[in-house]
Amino acid sequence: MPAAPSPDRFYLPQLDGLRFVAFLLVFSHHLPQAPDSGPGAAIRTVQAWGWSGVELFFALSAFLVTALLLKEHAATGRMSVWRFYVRRALRIWPLYYFALLLGFAALPALRVPDVPWHELADRFLFAFVVFAGNVATAVHSYPPSYVLNLLWSVSAEEQFYLVLPLAALSLARARLATWVSVLAAASLAGLALRAFALHAHWPHPALWVLQFARPDAFLVGILVAVLHVRGRLGSVVASRAAAGALAVAGVLAVASITPFPNLHTGSWHALWQYPAIAAGAGALLLALAGPHAPPALVAVLGSRPLAWLGKISFGLYVYHYLCVRAVTAALAPWPAVAPATWAGWIVHALAALGCVVAVAALSYRFLERPFLEMKARYEWIRSRPA
Numbered sequence: 001m002p003a004a005p006s007p008d009r010f011y012l013p014q015l016d017g018l019r020f021v022a023f024l025l026v027f028s029h030h031l032p033q034a035p036d037s038g039p040g041a042a043i044r045t046v047q048a049w050g051w052s053g054v055e056l057f058f059a060l061s062a063f064l065v066t067a068l069l070l071k072e073h074a075a076t077g078r079m080s081v082w083r084f085y086v087r088r089a090l091r092i093w094p095l096y097y098f099a100l101l102l103g104f105a106a107l108p109a110l111r112v113p114d115v116p117w118h119e120l121a122d123r124f125l126f127a128f129v130v131f132a133g134n135v136a137t138a139v140h141s142y143p144p145s146y147v148l149n150l151l152w153s154v155s156a157e158e159q160f161y162l163v164l165p166l167a168a169l170s171l172a173r174a175r176l177a178t179w180v181s182v183l184a185a186a187s188l189a190g191l192a193l194r195a196f197a198l199h200a201h202w203p204h205p206a207l208w209v210l211q212f213a214r215p216d217a218f219l220v221g222i223l224v225a226v227l228h229v230r231g232r233l234g235s236v237v238a239s240r241a242a243a244g245a246l247a248v249a250g251v252l253a254v255a256s257i258t259p260f261p262n263l264h265t266g267s268w269h270a271l272w273q274y275p276a277i278a279a280g281a282g283a284l285l286l287a288l289a290g291p292h293a294p295p296a297l298v299a300v301l302g303s304r305p306l307a308w309l310g311k312i313s314f315g316l317y318v319y320h321y322l323c324v325r326a327v328t329a330a331l332a333p334w335p336a337v338a339p340a341t342w343a344g345w346i347v348h349a350l351a352a353l354g355c356v357v358a359v360a361a362l363s364y365r366f367l368e369r370p371f372l373e374m375k376a377r378y379e380w381i382r383s384r385p386a
Contacts, residue, residue: 013302014302015310022057023317031345052257059221063289066221066226068381073168090378091368104128119144131158228289237290249283257273
């Protein structure tokens with residue numbers, strides 16, 4: 001298959017850095033709880049709400065994928081849906097199916113954790129193979145696995161990717177007002193379904209893993225992408241001061257959910273908490289993706305180390321819980337570094353982070369990158385640095 005002819009390049013390194021920040025939130029969520037003393041209360045709050053990093057991942061993904069599709073349409077006058085699906089398969093499937101191999105074969109053989117294989121296979125195998133893992137998780141709760149229990153989010157994204165290119169193609173020439181109306185209608189539909197789920201007392205994590213009941217993060221990412229491609233971000237965020245204020249507002253919007261019941265409680269606060277997180281993610285995207293992005297923030301998030309860590313963030317996400325559990329087990333014989341003390345907790349956190357960075361880097365180099373090089377043949381717009 002011939003490569004796309006001389007594609008333009010679309011790459012914002014600061015968004016790779018933001019992707020690493022999203023990973024750190026999720027990573028903190030799965031670390032042992034921080035000690036009570038000193039800054040423990042603040043860190044425990046971050047840990048309790050660290051799942052919000054998944055929402056930031058969703059918004060970033062929707063922004064990037066939508067922007068690439070619309071840029072392709074603007075550059076060529078058309079949009080190749082099949083090329084899009086090939087690109088997504090080459091990006092997602094190698095690591096995803098390797099993770100399934102770990103979760104359904106290698107780890108059960110090692111009894112990590114000690115769960116009967118048939119229990120995993122009967123409830124989850126087929127669903128995860130066909131990217132319906134979030135549905136199986138909604139029905140049976142999380143798989144008892146240090147890898148599989150994270151992969152519901154990949155199913156959610158793949159389901160989103162089935163619909164997105166078709167929607168983008170049908171709306172590519174539509175007015176901005178039409179885009180806003182469609183996205184608002186989708187958000188209201190999600191709100192109605194979320195209210196029904198709460199009224200019907202759907203058990204956790206059903207509402208959390210079924211994205212059609214809380215599509216807000218995806219929808220916000222799409223909206224910011226439309227504004228970006230149509231050159232409207234400069235007028236929406238008209239100065240560096242406005243961009244800086246939006247970045248602060250984005251962080252505060254996410255933080256605003258923390259004094260209220262967490263999502264596993266089934267509280268009615270979930271009606272507004274998901275949109276609040278999405279609004280925070282949208283504000284950060286508006287601040288960082290436009291022409292007036294704060295230089296200091298761009299310099300930090302777009303720095304080579306953070307951008308590189310963001311580049312391998314898919315592997316960081318897939319492997320991190322396994323690394324956390326491996327480090328916890330390895331350090332268990334030494335009470336001096338128990339996570340109940342600050343010294344021990346810091347050792348656990350740094351060791352787990354070092355472990356997952358090393359594993360994700362190897363995975364990227366030897367498993368993912370060969371397929372990403374193939375993916376370039378199907379791109380009209382390059383989405384990686386030169």
